[in-house]
Amino acid sequence: MTILEVSNLGKAYPLKPAAGALFRSLLLKRQAVQLDEFWAVRGVSFSLSPGESVGIIGRNGSGKSTLLQLICGIMPPTEGTVQRNGRIASLLELGAGFDPDFTGRENVFLNAALLGLTAEETEAKFDEIAAFAEIGRFLDEPVKTYSSGMFVRLAFAVASHVSPDVLVVDEALAVGDARFSAKCIKRIRALRESGCTLLFVSHDVGIVRTLCDRALWLESGRPVAMGDVFTVTSKYMERMFEDTDDPPASLPDVTGNDEAVEPVRPQLAPLNHWGSHVGSIRRWNLRALSENASVVEYGENVCLEVEFTAPAGFDPAHLAVSLSIKDLKGTDLLVLSTHDENRGAFGGISGACKVAFEFVMRLTEGKYLLVIALEDRSTEAIQYFEYIEGAHYFSVTSQARRFGLFNVPVAVSVSKS
Incomplete structure (x- = not known):
């Protein structure tokens, strides 16, 4: 009908x-x-x-x-x-x-x-x-x-x-x-x-x-x-994204050297890319066993490295770098942020910065996308210097059948009652 x-x-x-x-x-x-x-x-x-x-x-x-x-x-x-x-x-x-x-x-x-x-x-x-x-x-x-x-x-x-x-x-x-x-x-x-x-x-x-x-x-x-x-x-x-101004072929090295820094491109164009300081995030790299992981094994150690240029006049106490892993419907499954894990980490830092997130992949089998954001946390409503949805796309595989979306580490003990 x-x-x-x-x-x-x-x-x-x-x-x-x-x-x-x-x-x-x-x-x-x-x-x-x-x-x-x-x-x-x-x-x-x-x-x-x-x-x-x-x-x-x-x-x-x-x-x-x-x-x-x-x-x-x-x-x-x-x-x-x-x-x-x-x-x-x-x-x-x-x-x-x-x-x-x-x-x-x-x-x-x-x-x-x-x-x-x-x-x-x-x-x-x-x-x-x-x-x-x-x-x-x-x-x-x-x-x-x-x-x-x-x-x-x-x-x-x-x-x-x-x-x-x-x-x-x-x-x-x-x-x-x-x-x-x-x-x-x-x-x-x-x-x-x-x-x-x-x-x-x-x-x-x-x-x-x-x-x-x-x-x-x-x-x-x-x-x-x-x-x-x-x-x-x-x-x-x-x-x-295509209709916005194309990023330059190379970005200036903010450390003062004359050489240009080639930004790392994702394997697909981002779904969404915006913010008040687009271009602040200079490069990123998701590493697992492979150098630029497109397939990650469940339980594998993963590292996301993000290099960015700190916006001029930023408040170190309220600057944050965050990542989110979403499913293909856009639902946030995992969110990590320096604001939560290491607040105030950017005190005394200016110019070029690098952040590394290391964690164990606990998402079950499926296809996912990565979001990277450079945030201003000075107010309750998060303001974005730059937001990149679809910075990386990858799949998770598993040798054993698992259920749910996300398996948290858990200690299990058995004793005679």
Whole structure:
């Protein structure tokens, strides 16, 4: 059974001619000015079965929000069709479907009615919706007095508690705080387990990988790729990396020598590379039995060496180098940081620095990627001088069959009781 069928969907907007062009064509009896058109979305086709989840990714202006509005029926398509075989609950633009002069309570009933619930059905779910939204006494205040966070909490609570067959979310989780975002993700997972289909737009590739099985990549309104979420998001992040300024062929040696230092390149382009001081991390090397390990044996000693240039004016007490090993869905499995293991290690150091992390590989068999970060820990929210996701890719093998994701060292003793 197909819950949603999108066929050759497209939306065009007419572009007005330049001011005075139509008047001049009439005055001079020239050929009438031809109106141009802009295709915000074109040629999008896919189908979804109950319980499937698709993340829609792309740059700003790539047509993601327009596509969702077409799917939800908010605007008519210029071409193509959308076949819906169930109730669609959407969380699109902040405030969509809410009357600003109504109270939160009144808007719950209004929005639920728009989604097809009777007043009796909404009443039965109301306490659960109110508890999830955490609005408190402001539930009986006009929503025009709400902050953006309060607004999205109430909107998500309604959309996710009306038993939708398809839940459509457009960047809504970016508005709420971290606690509520985690709560929303937990709720979305519960809906998916119950058979709800998910269409999810976000610029956060990690969340897309966490929540979605497949990904649709849009560029200039047209589909670039659709398929396995990790494969598509990886290609997308590689494209984003390619579009940034290419790093120089060699980097200056900050120790004062004239010779150039050739940076060590990863075997694949990073998925994500950003920060306020991109280029500070000069080279890195993951070593196991091989010089640059692409296959690591379970239980093997591993060493990651990171060379970087300390940012000018940095506070040694708050500078940190961190590593994370993620699975192919982007979940952090192992995180190590000088901030936790050797805080203040950079006191008295300036210019070129080198950090070595040595540990025993305890991850079970699988494929993983490495994240390296140069961090400013002066505030509770970590600021990044440089963040490289996908600095290295490797597999772990094991001679014995092991279970779980990560096996911690443990002392086992047996004695007669």
